[in-house]
Amino acid sequence: RSEEGEDSWKLIGKKDPKKPQMFYPVTDPTMTIRENDIVAARCHMENQGSETIEIGPSGANEMCNFYMMYSVDGDRILSDNTCFSPGPPSYYWAQQGGLNNIPDKAASEL
Numbered sequence: 350r351s352e353e354g355e356d357s358w359k360l361i362g363k364k365d366p367k368k369p370q371m372f373y374p375v376t377d378p379t380m381t382i383r384e385n386d387i388v389a390a391r392c393h394m395e396n397q398g399s400e401t402i403e404i405g406p407s408g409a410n411e412m413c414n415f416y417m418m419y420s421v422d423g424d425r426i427l428s429d430n431t432c433f434s435p436g437p438p439s440y441y442w443a444q445q446g447g448l449n450n451i452p453d454k455a456a457s458e459l
Contacts, residue, residue: 356450361417365459366392372418382419389442390415393457
């Protein structure tokens with residue numbers, strides 16, 4: 350966050366959710382996440398069909414997971430190393446997360 354309170358965002362990665370779940374290379378392999386940085390992930394889902402698609406674990410459902418593997422200098426791993434939110438309409442980055450300057454929808458499209 351800048352001195353003016355503006356958040357800056359850097360793309361870690363994005364992938365087609367129909368691809369196999371596995372670890373893919375990050376966009377910038379030199380990226381370093383530092384103390385007090387916030388890591389945020391989002392899914393952009395668009396149903397162009399006439400059927401309702403519910404969230405769930407099968408191929409007939411929609412699911413959003415963004416897995417990251419990281420390393421640390423020394424032996425100090427993160428004490429809070431998992432995160433999740435219920436997402437809209439219960440949670441929004443700007444209101445509940447206090448984040449701003451959020452990239453527009455096009456940033457999460459493939």
